[in-house]
Structure formats: structure tokens, C-alpha cells
Amino acid sequence: MTTLFQTYKQHPFELIEGTGVTVYDQQANAYLDLTSGIGVCNLGYNHPTLNQAVQAQLGKIWHTSNLYQSSLQEEVATKLVPTPDYAVFFCNSGTEANEAALKLARKASQKTAVLSFTHSFHGRTTGALSVTGNEQIKEGFGPLLEDVVFGVYNDYPSLDLIHDELAAVIVEIIQGEGGVIAGDADWLEALQDTCCEHGVLLIVDEVQTGMGRTGKQYAFEHYALDPDIITVAKGLANGLPIGAMMGKKKLSSAFGPGSHGTTFGGNPLALTAANTVLDILTPTFLEAVVQKSHLFWYYLEKELRDLPGVTAITGKGLMVGIQLEDSIPVQEVIAKLHQKGILTLSAQQNTLRLLPPLVIKGAQLIEAIQHIKEVIVYSTVKTEVSV
Ligand SMILES: Cc1ncc(COP(=O)(O)O)c(C=O)c1O
Known part of the structure; x- marks a missing residue:
């Protein structure tokens, strides 16, 4: 039992x-x-370096809430962003990072529809599950978010599904859960170009591919890509729960005070581990x-x-x-x-x-x-x- x-x-x-x-x-x-x-x-x-850093933080403070300033969050955010054009929202998981990404994209664009791809995986909360291209794991939970369409990964005709009324496209650079399917460089770049043409935000989910997994901090850095929103989690704190959503600063006005939040996200223990991980990823x-x-x-x-x-x-x-x-x-x-x-x-x-x-x-x-x-x-x- x-x-x-x-x-x-x-x-x-x-x-x-x-x-x-x-x-x-x-x-x-x-x-x-x-x-x-x-x-x-x-x-x-x-x-040993990670253990030492986390143990030192354990003896100082575990949790403060996001109602107080955090120089640690600032420090980790600065190390995490691929360029200074991004602002960061810290949360506790990949699913939460994608949830924040979808909310930011919808509020900033004032549109709701999202394009995702078959065999994708973006998480298990209602929003993240809605944009996940795996019918089996959605069974019994519907109706999920309306306005989500699915294209075929690496497929050029599927780019025709991108139009001015979409808020965002969400994509993995390598589909992990879906079978470790690598995105084709030309297709990923064409996807971004089509998003730009139609004023659609590009969300790149780096939850599994990020933090050095492919030999670059982010897998999209292998290509000529400049996502509007990037999500990470998994390897960021080497095992302490954390996630982060990075969005272009031009979107910041949609995420002002009271627009989104979390109790645990960005807590000092996970952030200390993340800070050390980022120092090691030279x-x-x-x-x-x-x-x-x-x-x-x-x-x-x-x-x-x-x-x-x-x-x-x-x-x-x-x-x-x-x-x-x-x-x-x-x-x-x-x-x-x-x-x-x-x-x-x-x-x-x-x-x-x-x-x-x-x-x-x-x-x-x-x-x-x-x-x-x-x-x-x-x-x-x-x-x-x-x-
Ligand atoms: C690409 C991708 N996005 C999102 C998630 C969800 O992350 P989490 O399990 O931390 O919520 C995963 C988890 O496997 C993932 O591989």
C-alpha cells in the first residue's frame, strides 16, 4: 500500500x-x-563548491519573500541573460517559467492565440499543458486553453499557420520529451523570420536544452536566433527547484507590480546554487x-x-x-x-x-x-x- x-x-x-x-x-x-x-x-x-555555497546561505537566511529587494536576484539575473536586452522573472520550475512566458506574451501583445508544435513538451499546468503537443497526457483534463494551434516541427508548410493575430509561437530548440528531435537550423531561422514579419513573439523553451547541455549556455545560440522570451529551469540550480523566464525589456510594461508573482520563486537558497552554477559555466x-x-x-x-x-x-x-x-x-x-x-x-x-x-x-x-x-x-x- x-x-x-x-x-x-x-x-x-x-x-x-x-x-x-x-x-x-x-x-x-x-x-x-x-x-x-x-x-x-x-x-x-x-x-564541493555548490555544497559550500548552499551551506553558507543556509546559515544566513532561507526565505525572505519577494516583497523585499534582492541583490542576489539582480546578480543571478545579470549572469543569466544572454544579452542586457532581457529582464528576468524567477519562479520554481520549467512549467512555471512557461506559464509566465505565456502570460507575458498574451498581456504584452494584447492577443491570445499561440502556435506550438506536435511532439513538444512545455509542462503540466493548464497553460503549459495546453501548448504541449502530446494528446495522451492531456486526456481527461479538457477543455484546456482555447486558441492554441499545433504545427509540425521542422515543417515549412506549418509556418503558414503564423499570422498577425497570434500572440506567440513557443518552440524547443531540441524536442526533448518528444524524442530528442533537433530543430533544423534553417527552419528555426525561417520560423523566427515569419514571427517577425507578422509581429508575433517568439518564445524559446530552453528548460531541457539550456545551461550548457549542448555546449552553449543556450541551444538557440548555435543559430541566428534572437528570441523575445526564453525559459529555463532544470540545470539552473543543479537540483534545487528554480525556473526563470527572460523577456525582452521592451515587454516590461506588461509585467509591472501585481501582474504576476510567486511566494517561493527567486528564494535565496535556490538562487545561491544558481549563482554558483553560472560561475562554473565559463x-x-x-x-x-x-x-x-x-x-x-x-x-x-x-x-x-x-x-x-x-x-x-x-x-x-x-x-x-x-x-x-x-x-x-x-x-x-x-x-x-x-x-x-x-x-x-x-x-x-x-x-x-x-x-x-x-x-x-x-x-x-x-x-x-x-x-x-x-x-x-x-x-x-x-x-x-x-x-
Ligand atoms: C522542454 C521542457 N519544458 C518544460 C518542462 C517542464 O519543466 P518542469 O518539470 O520543471 O516543470 C520540461 C520538463 O521536462 C521540458 O523538458
Whole structure:
């Protein structure tokens, strides 16, 4: 019997400790982590600098409310924005950041309609769920927000759905939950151009792709993009709950006193962790992520690209999807990898998703690929024998 709502299908063990990129269950089994707690613990576990900073803040003050000034919020906001053209609203999660983005876009534009894309994921609150392109997780919760239309990701004819009456378009640079589908550079840039032509705000959801995951602080920085609104969360405080919505300062008048708010958002503990994370994400750190990504992709291509059972390898940087044939259910692969001491994730379209901590070593990535290869080969052989 359980006292919890059974909203998650959970693996049959509990993770109780971690250090670096290794986590341990209650039986002291060690696992190499290729999940980062779903893209959160990008600097790994028990990071000494982060621990020290948060412990020092614990002894000062945990919470003050947003009714008082915060030089810490100012400091983190200044480090977070890609250019000084943006202002920041701090909240507690990716969903909340997207909720704030939708509200800002609607109020600033004085329009309501939003274009999103199939296979997108933007969160589970009513607004964020309304713009999520996954019918299965919406079942039973309708009616949701009106005025939301869905185009097809990476599809040029879908850009015709953009017209003057839209408030905003919301898009991921790489669709994470939807199957680790990378946006095509030309299409993303055409999307932005079309938004500009029609006076439509562009919201880029960097909740999963941001904070160095692809080798740049934000994935949109790989392209000639200049979003009106950007949302982040997950890796920002390496595990303390936080989210942030950055909007162009030209939109600021729509978010004046009383227009939006939160009790916990921007609290000193999470902000201290975020401040330290941002100090660690230097250009040198990001360059190391790029180098590791090159190595990772070299071995992914070499070992897995032509392997029977693998239909595609997708993503960018340290955000990778290994799409499997339907005869090899991804959940079975994940369970077999547990036995080999490796933690991985799934995404839609029978995809094995890898989001390793950014501090992982090249040799650990190569070792993980070997284990993944063994499991896929074993699963393919087993499928052939049972046919
Ligand atoms: C792209 C994207 N947006 C929004 C969210 C929602 O974030 P949270 O779970 O922090 O509310 C997620 C979570 O997976 C995400 O991947």
C-alpha cells in the first residue's frame, strides 16, 4: 500500500547518495548516471563548491519573500541573460517559467492565440499543458486553453499557420520529451523570420536544452536566433527547484507590480546554487563540453549508427536520443542497463535518451556506449530467436 498518488511508473530501487557522476541505491549498488536527474544535476552530485555555497546561505537566511529587494536576484539575473536586452522573472520550475512566458506574451501583445508544435513538451499546468503537443497526457483534463494551434516541427508548410493575430509561437530548440528531435537550423531561422514579419513573439523553451547541455549556455545560440522570451529551469540550480523566464525589456510594461508573482520563486537558497552554477559555466567549461560531445558523437556513430535495432541517433551536444525499433522496447533496454550499473532515460518514439552530467569524463561516455551496444545487440538477438 502507498500513500502516494501513482503518477509515476517508478524503477524498483531508491537512489540515496551520489558523488560526481555516480549514484548509489539502498543496497550500495553503484550506477553511472546518464540522466542527471532528467537534465538537472549537470554538475553531478555532491559538488564541493555548490555544497559550500548552499551551506553558507543556509546559515544566513532561507526565505525572505519577494516583497523585499534582492541583490542576489539582480546578480543571478545579470549572469543569466544572454544579452542586457532581457529582464528576468524567477519562479520554481520549467512549467512555471512557461506559464509566465505565456502570460507575458498574451498581456504584452494584447492577443491570445499561440502556435506550438506536435511532439513538444512545455509542462503540466493548464497553460503549459495546453501548448504541449502530446494528446495522451492531456486526456481527461479538457477543455484546456482555447486558441492554441499545433504545427509540425521542422515543417515549412506549418509556418503558414503564423499570422498577425497570434500572440506567440513557443518552440524547443531540441524536442526533448518528444524524442530528442533537433530543430533544423534553417527552419528555426525561417520560423523566427515569419514571427517577425507578422509581429508575433517568439518564445524559446530552453528548460531541457539550456545551461550548457549542448555546449552553449543556450541551444538557440548555435543559430541566428534572437528570441523575445526564453525559459529555463532544470540545470539552473543543479537540483534545487528554480525556473526563470527572460523577456525582452521592451515587454516590461506588461509585467509591472501585481501582474504576476510567486511566494517561493527567486528564494535565496535556490538562487545561491544558481549563482554558483553560472560561475562554473565559463567559456572554458563550455568548451570542454563541446570537446566531450565530439568524442561522444564519434563513438555513438562508430558503435551504434549501423547497429541492427537502432533506427536513428539524434540530438546535439550531451543531449542524445537513440531511437530503437519497436521490437526492442526502450523500457526493457533501460532495465537491462540498470543491471549493468547505468542509468538512462526514455523519450517518445521508443527513444533511449541520454542526458549525462556535463562533468562526465570522456572515458565514462565511451564505457557507457559499450554497455548500451551490448544491451541492444542482446535484445536484437533475443528478438530474432523468439520470432
Ligand atoms: C522542454 C521542457 N519544458 C518544460 C518542462 C517542464 O519543466 P518542469 O518539470 O520543471 O516543470 C520540461 C520538463 O521536462 C521540458 O523538458
